[in-house]
Amino acid sequence: MLRLFRKDKPVKIRSCTENRKYGVAAKDVKELLKKGCKLLQLPLSGAHVCLCADGTEVTEEYFQTLADNTELVLLSRDQTWSGGVAYDIGQLLSTGLHGDGLIEAAKGLLSDEQTPKRRKILTELVLNLEDRSDLESREEDKDWFKGVDARFKTKSAYMKFNCESRIRSYMKEVVGATNSIQKAKVKQEFLKASACLKDMLKAAGYNGCYFDRTVKEPDRLCTQGGWFTCQGSFDQKVCLSLHSINPYSSYESRVVFSTWNLDHRIEKKRTVIPALQDALQNHKSADVNLHYFYRLLFTRENLKLVHIVCHNKGAHDLLCDPKEIFRQAKGRKRRLV
Structure with missing residues (x-):
């Protein structure tokens, strides 16, 4: 008897082959399918309906929860719908x-x-x-270089510098951690270690190659055309949202790319730098495997390029034991390199 008291629900319905939408009112899915198929001239047998937004199938129970004027797609037996934006x-x-x-x-x-x-x-x-990624020089694509220092004549040169700047900022954080060390001898060894790490970075060109599309694989993080793909959150193997961007293509894309992050899987501030400090409590910098710390701080061994949505700023619980990091790091180079 409850069925008799149901009010007709107004919805908007369309087929999967055209954009035009029609207003239909129905008490339930059965009535909606009957009216919709007649209106859109589709066979009733095997017909089904789903949300236009994301393709979710509308069952009888779900239909009763829909807001008025929800956009729906009417499909015949063999048709599917993955969402309005895809169409x-x-x-x-x-x-x-x-x-x-x-x-x-x-x-x-x-x-x-x-x-x-x-x-x-x-x-x-x-x-x-807005893809002008095939253009490389400032003369060819002046709009791309808005706000970029005049010394940069090519997109690749600026992108290389952009990456170097990010890596340099990590080095500054390492040096800045010296201020938190109380013991003079430990502070002295930490400064030596920092200087050594900086020399390694200089020799590697501050790893600016990661954003430079002109270098060979696997040194770069992008395709030869300049496409970058999000590598997913620190605890994922891939980006589930399939984020991608080509900062070489336009000024707007270059600006948006600045919000992407080179994220440390094993955290720089919470884990890596403190482990280096601990390793130097009772050891000289020459006895600590600084190459190990270099890889964790500045290389793709521990860095992931991630879209801002995939950048998890909370604690990175990777089930790694900081004590184990410390144990390995305090060993002599000949044992660890």
Whole structure:
């Protein structure tokens, strides 16, 4: 008897092959399918309905929880739907538009989009569509170099410098940790260790090669065209959101890339630097395996390039034992290198 008292729920429905939406009111999924199939001229047998936003199938129970005017997609037996943004992008790329026309069409989709997740995807699409990555020099792409010091004549030279600056900042943190050491002898050894680490960095060009697309693999983190892929949170093998960006493509993408992080899996401040300090409590810097610390602080052995969303700033619980790090680090070079 409860069924008799259900009010018709207004929803917006469309097919998976066109953008036009129709208003339909129904008490339940069965009635919605009947009305929808008649309206869109689809066979009723095997028909099903899902959310336009992300492809979630709408069951009878779920239908009753939907907000009024929720956007739905009506599908025939063999049809599937992975989300509105995937369809919109597919349709957009099949139009044959190029260059500015394609960008403007994508911006048009973005201007009408309200769903945060879809806005994010479309925003990244717009950024990546403005692709001038094949241009390298300042003369060829002056807009890309807005705000960049005049001494940089190519994109690769600036990106190399950008990476060097990040690595240099890690070195500054190591040196800055000297101020927290109370014992004079330990402080002296820590300064020696810091100087040695800095010499290693200088010899390696501060590892600026990671962002330089002109160097050979595997020294760079990007493709030859300049594409970078998020490597996922410190505790993941890959990025589950498949973030990617080409900072060589446009000024906007270069700015957005500045929010990506070179994140230490084994944490720099909480674990690595304190372990170096501990190792020098009763040992000279010459007896500590500084190459071990160099790899943890400044190389891809412990660094992951991550999108800001994947940058977890909380404690990195990797089930690693800081005491074990200390035990290895305090050994002599001949045993550890």
